[in-house]
Amino acid sequence: MSRFVLPLRVYYEDTDASGVVYHANYLRFFERARTEWLRALGLGQERLMRDLGIAFTVANLEIDFRAPARLDDALEIRTEVQQIRRASIIFEQSLFRTGEPTLLARARVRIGCVGSADFRPAPLPEPLEQAIARWRDAAEIQPNGIG
Template identity: 40%
Template sequence: MTQTAHDVLMGQIEGKRHIYPLVVFYEDTDAGGIVYHANYLAFAERARSAMLNLLGFTNRNVAERHKVAIAVRHCTVDFRRAAQLEDRLTVESRVIKLGGASLGFEQKIMRDGDELVVIEIYLACMSLEELRAQRLPEELRTVFSRYLDVNKD
């Protein structure tokens, strides 16, 4: 299968994992050239959105078609090492939980194979009209079930 330029920007699926490349830009860092802690969550969000896109969806079309949004419910962040200006990083994402109205991901932000930050994040599917939990749309459940990976590395 040939990847389009757009697909290349979205990373790639390898087995049950999504690999998203990124470069640390000046805007991502503090005055010392170290990635600001909150930006790791932004990197992870970008990677999850890119994965969704590669799987044939966007946040916008999910909202329009199903009248739902996927919102962060809970996350833990384990900061192990710092990333710096101009580092080339990857965000490795895998689905670790698939519930009735929820998804869980483990995301590792890595540099040259070294884990810098490990994020465990749980998302809830919410009705846009009532702002209450709602079952994941069946087409999303079907796609994400193909990538469910409960094995610990």
Template identity: 40%
Template structure:
């Protein structure tokens, strides 16, 4: 697989509870889907958040999120979450996202999230070596 172009695709279906009075997806749900994509991206690399937290004693805290809404998603739409690694330097990691409607490929939302690796004390920590190595491969 070409790591530079590595994009994880995850599919979700819009639930009724995720829509607002206007029948469109409430904007904050896109941030939840960013997280779904991020977790699956890491899983596709053979890694996972759970072991990072339990075995390595650290996590990746969200410190910044940006989202640009292009078109509405509606109840029962199948969505494709495209996730890619944008940067990984020291304790700082950035992911990029695109959310598309599966049936027509329409771009609904795109954005990025910035993270800092932290220990259980919530202070900056070093990214565990195996994560640093796998992330570096995605950026080559």
């Protein structure tokens, strides 16, 4: 299974009063990783909307919190595609402290592909399917960096 790994740092703004990552921020971290995955495929969200007329929406989300991430932790989010359907993708995403084996959180996310003008279900465009196939052959890709 191909994997995309995004490094991340926990900042003060991500935490609650006890210095632990606030639960809703895990969703932001996972979203950021999926967005950077698309960018690493060469198909950023803005390009998908502008050139291919599609956008993605979260259709289903399950999250399992295992251990807290804390202020200033270096983290990595591992993103894997579990299933591709005609108009959706199911991701398995896992959050770890960098260099440690302990799972902090895991999410299973189904995103739906929709037309960016009408938000009605739309099939995954061929360029995206081709990019995912190339990625799966590569086994792992890294983020492109900021910019």
